[in-house]
Amino acid sequence: KNQVEQSPQSLIILEGKNCTLQCNYTVSPFSNLRWYKQDTGRGPVSLTIMTFSENTKSNGRYTATLDADTKQSSLHITASQLSDSASYICVVSRDNYGQNFVFGPGTRLSVLP
Amino acid sequence: GAVVSQHPSRVICKSGTSVKIECRSLDFQATTMFWYRQFPKQSLMLMATSNEGSKATYEQGVEKDKFLINHASLTLSTLTVTSAHPEDSSFYICSARGNREREQFFGPGTRLTVL
Numbered sequence: 454k455n456q457v458e459q460s461p462q463s464l465i466i467l468e469g470k471n472c473t474l475q476c477n478y479t480v481s482p483f484s485n486l487r488w489y490k491q492d493t494g495r496g497p498v499s500l501t502i503m504t505f506s507e508n509t510k511s512n513g514r515y516t517a518t519l520d521a522d523t524k525q526s527s528l529h530i531t532a533s534q535l536s537d538s539a540s541y542i543c544v545v546s547r548d549n550y551g552q553n554f555v556f557g558p559g560t561r562l563s564v565l566p
Numbered sequence: 567g568a569v570v571s572q573h574p575s576r577v578i579c580k581s582g583t584s585v586k587i588e589c590r591s592l593d594f595q596a597t598t599m600f601w602y603r604q605f606p607k608q609s610l611m612l613m614a615t616s617n618e619g620s621k622a623t624y625e626q627g628v629e630k631d632k633f634l635i636n637h638a639s640l641t642l643s644t645l646t647v648t649s650a651h652p653e654d655s656s657f658y659i660c661s662a663r664g665n666r667e668r669e670q671f672f673g674p675g676t677r678l679t680v681l
């Protein structure tokens with residue numbers, strides 16, 4: 454069964470701190486892995502996209518890693534800001550056309566002042 | 567970057583009425599559009615995929631006669647929730663993909679509340 458799991462389910466951190474979100478997947482075939490940020494009441498916004506051969510990719514304070522052997526990915530947020538409060542969704546694409554996505558349940562991050 | 571809009575952003579309706587939600591790709595031609603539903607604290611669930619000019623493909627368990635999808639042009643798809651009931655209350659998100667983009671661009675979502 455194609456599945457994407459994320460942990461923790463929710464996380465509370467203080468502003469300025471770092472945090473790491475985890476994603477495990479059992480999806481086949483695998484084309485790429487994406488991390489999205491979804492603010493409450495908004496649609497998802499893409500943070501990073503990584504293919505099989507990429508181990509790490511950064512987007513500002515967001516750094517994603519991918520271990521295709523263990524089928525694990527992480528999203529590291531550095532120097533968190535209040536605006537980072539959102540749900541972070543790990544998505545595995547099964548094709549190279551952006552057609553077939555398997556969504557994780559998301560991690561709800563709250564950054565407190 | 568590619569922009570996808572949805573209208574309305576929020577809608578409240580009475581049980582038994584029909585509601586239409588629009589999804590537009592603003593700066594690219596969307597050959598494929600996707601409709602998702604998201605319940606509180608859950609992730610997105612794909613409802614249907616539509617290609618311009620053809621009938622939508624619905625996911626298992628999604629009633630095609632209840633959720634009517636029209637993708638009549640390369641920039642517009644509509645989702646009509648017919649005879650809405652309180653259990654249809656949810657956050658509906660569309661996404662769009664063009665021929666050149668190997669990417670889905672998500673709209674901002676529509677919050678539907680059925681009283």
